[in-house]
Amino acid sequence: MRTFVEHQRAVRELLAPLHSSLEAAEGAEVLALDAVSGPHGRVRAHGRVLAHDVIAPGDLPAFANSQMDGYAVASADLAAARPEQPVELPVGRTTAAGDPIRTHARGTASPVMTGAALPHGADAVVPVEAADPPRFRGLGGSAHDVQPGTTARFAHPVAAGTFVRAIGTDVARGAVLLPAGARLGPAQLGTLAAAGITEVAVRRRITVLLLSTGHELRAAGAPLEPGQIHDANTPMLRAALDEAGALVRDTLTPDDPEAVVDALEGSAGLVDLVITTGGVSAGAFEVVRDALAARGVEFVSVAIQPGGPQGLGRVILSPGTAGVPVVTFPGNPVSALVSFELFLRPVLRAFAGLAPDRPRAHLKLAHAVNSPIGKHQVRRGVIDGDGAVEVGAPSSHLLHAYANATVLVHLPVGIDALPAGALVDVWRIDD
Numbered sequence: 011m012r013t014f015v016e017h018q019r020a021v022r023e024l025l026a027p028l029h030s031s032l033e034a035a036e037g038a039e040v041l042a043l044d045a046v047s048g049p050h051g052r053v054r055a056h057g058r059v060l061a062h063d064v065i066a067p068g069d070l071p072a073f074a075n076s077q078m079d080g081y082a083v084a085s086a087d088l089a090a091a092r093p094e095q096p097v098e099l100p101v102g103r104t105t106a107a108g109d110p111i112r113t114h115a116r117g118t119a120s121p122v123m124t125g126a127a128l129p130h131g132a133d134a135v136v137p138v139e140a141a142d143p144p145r146f147r148g149l150g151g152s153a154h155d156v157q158p159g160t161t162a163r164f165a166h167p168v169a170a171g172t173f174v175r176a177i178g179t180d181v182a183r184g185a186v187l188l189p190a191g192a193r194l195g196p197a198q199l200g201t202l203a204a205a206g207i208t209e210v211a212v213r214r215r216i217t218v219l220l221l222s223t224g225h226e227l228r229a230a231g232a233p234l235e236p237g238q239i240h241d242a243n244t245p246m247l248r249a250a251l252d253e254a255g256a257l258v259r260d261t262l263t264p265d266d267p268e269a270v271v272d273a274l275e276g277s278a279g280l281v282d283l284v285i286t287t288g289g290v291s292a293g294a295f296e297v298v299r300d301a302l303a304a305r306g307v308e309f310v311s312v313a314i315q316p317g318g319p320q321g322l323g324r325v326i327l328s329p330g331t332a333g334v335p336v337v338t339f340p341g342n343p344v345s346a347l348v349s350f351e352l353f354l355r356p357v358l359r360a361f362a363g364l365a366p367d368r369p370r371a372h373l374k375l376a377h378a379v380n381s382p383i384g385k386h387q388v389r390r391g392v393i394d395g396d397g398a399v400e401v402g403a404p405s406s407h408l409l410h411a412y413a414n415a416t417v418l419v420h421l422p423v424g425i426d427a428l429p430a431g432a433l434v435d436v437w438r439i440d441d
């Protein structure tokens with residue numbers, strides 16, 4: 011029997027070549043930054059991971075501009091300004107955001123608005139409320155010039171560079187704007203757009219064949235005969251895979267090894283990974299085991315509960331190819347989802363540039379618990395009003411309790427009982 015950490019490592023090693031292939035340049039797709047597609051109008055590159063470094067094509071800001079509504083000045087002109095002896099300057103030509111770069115005459119104060127180009131010859135900005143009078147007079151609408159003779163007084167010196175957004179201070183031309191592997195969220199899409207970039211090369215998403223097995227299974231909503239149940243694993247793991255950045259093809263196969271092999275062979279060249287649920291334990295109809303044990307999948311017992319029966323390997327689907335990695339999970343829905351959390355979620359999310367780990371915490375138990383001493387037990391729990399963990403029952407058919415849980419509670423090997431108040435490791439799943 012292997013530990014869950016050993017199995018985590020084995021799954022990671024199995025998928026390492028897939029990670030390398032995703033990082034290889036030939037896997038990249040070029041997507042528009044801001045085209046909307048699909049029924050949800052999702053920005054196309056949104057959420058994807060950059061395939062290569064993106065280099066800043068120009069400086070940002072591209073021109074020195076004002077950080078405040080105020081007066082552009084030559085700082086030397088205000089060197090002698092004192093509250094008891096303010097410096098009075100004639101008000102010069104105004105620059106609004108979007109206006110071309112003007113020229114500042116020494117010995118004047120040029121009104122500039124936030125984002126407006128700093129006129130050549132000025133080196134600092136004094137916010138309008140720090141001047142006297144503390145607001146612009148005779149400006150507004152389309153008026154760019156004040157009445158001749160208008161002045162503004164300044165009671166303090168100003169250091170060169172004050173409230174000036176200098177060229178290239180956000181990013182300099184030629185610098186790495188975003189590195190390969192960066193995930194394109196709002197700030198990343200914004201900075202690409204600001205740099206004038208309209209399309210980017212992103213890593214392709216992996217495609218997973220999700221194969222649920224079980225003679226008793228019917229699709230959600232389908233009428234049930236006595237003894238049949240609805241397939242919970244397919245929608246559950248499809249959602250889990252989606253949250254891990256993967257695309258999913260799914261298929262529900264009966265308890266027939268031929269059907270499993272057919273489903274795999276039918277997906278040759280179309281999928282990067284196969285995940286199966288069910289058909290791996292000690293029953294008379296262990297379809298996944300029967301279909302795949304002779305084809306390179308190793309079935310192992312992991313010292314974990316739930317999720318003990320696991321399998322992994324590489325199955326050759328077409329001659330001359332490297333084979334597709336296959337990970338098999340037990341059929342019990344809680345076992346399948348806990349298996350996904352422990353063995354695949356961190357790896358797949360890392361592929362997709364997403365945070366691999368759940369937020370973790372050490373919390374007190376609200377009550378005593380027991381656990382099988384030889385297994386790492388993962389229980390589902392909720393955090394009570396005092397911040398302590400109420401731990402649910404261990405059985406792996408209790409999917410409803412999982413759906414209402416906010417934490418996964420880890421009770422490591424070597425623990426058979428813990429008293430109320432003992433500290434336990436939890437992963438938060440209430441995001």
Ligand SMILES: Nc1nc2c(c(=O)[nH]1)N[C@H]1C(S)=C(S)[C@@H](COP(=O)(O)OP(=O)(O)OC[C@H]3O[C@@H](n4cnc5c(N)ncnc54)[C@H](O)[C@@H]3O)O[C@H]1N2
Nearest residue numbers: 222224240241242243288289290291292318340341342345
């Ligand atoms: N004699 C033994 N029996 C069992 C052992 C064992 O060691 N010796 N292990 C138990 C453990 S632990 C688990 S976990 C399960 C694993 O069973 P399988 O992976 O072979 O899964 P199935 O038998 O196909 O199904 C188990 C259970 O889950 C339900 N199921 C399966 N697929 C779905 C689905 N897509 N949606 C909803 N429910 C599903 C299925 O109906 C069964 O109730 O084996 C134990 N037995």
Ligand code: MOO
Nearest residue numbers: 316317318345406
């Ligand atoms: O390993 Mo099974 O997953 O305990 O129920």
